Amino acid sequence: NAGVTQTPKFRILKIGQSMTLQCTQDMNHNYMYWYRQDPGMGLKLIYYSVGAGITDKGEVPNGYNVSRSTTEDFPLRLELAAPSQTSVYFCASSGTTVAFYGYTFGSGTRLTVV
Amino acid sequence: AQKITQTQPGMFVQEKEAVTLDCTYDTSDQSYGLFWYKQPSSGEMIFLIYQGSYDEQNATEGRYSLNFQKARKSANLVISASQLGDSAMYFCAMREGRGSGNTGKLIFGQGTTLQVKP
Numbered sequence: 001n002a003g004v005t006q007t008p009k010f011r012i013l014k015i016g017q018s019m020t021l022q023c024t025q026d027m028n029h030n031y032m033y034w035y036r037q038d039p040g041m042g043l044k045l046i047y048y049s050v051g052a053g054i055t056d057k058g059e060v061p062n063g064y065n066v067s068r069s070t071t072e073d074f075p076l077r078l079e080l081a082a083p084s085q086t087s088v089y090f091c092a093s094s095g096t097t098v099a100f101y102g103y104t105f106g107s108g109t110r111l112t113v114v
Numbered sequence: 115a116q117k118i119t120q121t122q123p124g125m126f127v128q129e130k131e132a133v134t135l136d137c138t139y140d141t142s143d144q145s146y147g148l149f150w151y152k153q154p155s156s157g158e159m160i161f162l163i164y165q166g167s168y169d170e171q172n173a174t175e176g177r178y179s180l181n182f183q184k185a186r187k188s189a190n191l192v193i194s195a196s197q198l199g200d201s202a203m204y205f206c207a208m209r210e211g212r213g214s215g216n217t218g219k220l221i222f223g224q225g226t227t228l229q230v231k232p
Contacts, residue, residue, distance in 0.1 A: 033220075035222075042225050043222040048219060094218045103161070103218075103220065107157070108158070
């Protein structure tokens with residue numbers, strides 16, 4: 001089915017480890033986003049991309065990095081994991097600027113740092 | 115600074131009754147969009163309804179309607195004839211701007227947990 005695919009769905013990391021959260025969309029969307037959702041809270045923007053080769057910081061970028069080498073893929077890299085990065089991570093994509101009527105969200109990655 | 119505020123952490127409603135979830139926003143932009151998303155306990159984010167700042171009519175989608183009061187900067191979600199499956203967390207979100215310079219970033223409120231009682 002068309003949509004946004006995130007892997008893995010769950011992960012436990014030890015403090016100081018690194019990992020990459022994968023995000024792929026097959027809708028040819030230019031715009032892609034990474035959000036984090038802490039327990040009982042709303043979503044906060046980590047990084048976003050308006051097209052291949054273009055990325056920019058959101059509200060909470062510290063401790064993360066992204067790349068956008070293709071339209072389809074937007075991986076999120078966590079370096080030196082910390083307990084404060086325990087959260088649910090959502091990747092999302094959106095179509096053209098004219099039709100910004102909502103994101104297509106991935107199913108999320110639940111990350112625990114211990 | 116742009117901001118979305120949802121002041122109701124939790125709400126209860128009796129099945130088959132209507133419920134209103136509050137959302138206020140703050141922006142200096144003239145062009146913006148307002149969204150409501152539903153997040154059930156399974157965790158996925160489900161788009162419910164959208165209202166553009168220049169739209170003259172309140173948006174409706176089935177049992178969902180958005181009570182848009184521009185002067186008050188409020189965008190409340192009204193769910194009519196509540197069902198048990200409506201029990202979830204609901205987020206209000208805002209997108210600013212339109213056109214080629216738009217990044218499509220959404221700002222989310224803190225959410226309201228709705229519980230529908232049988």
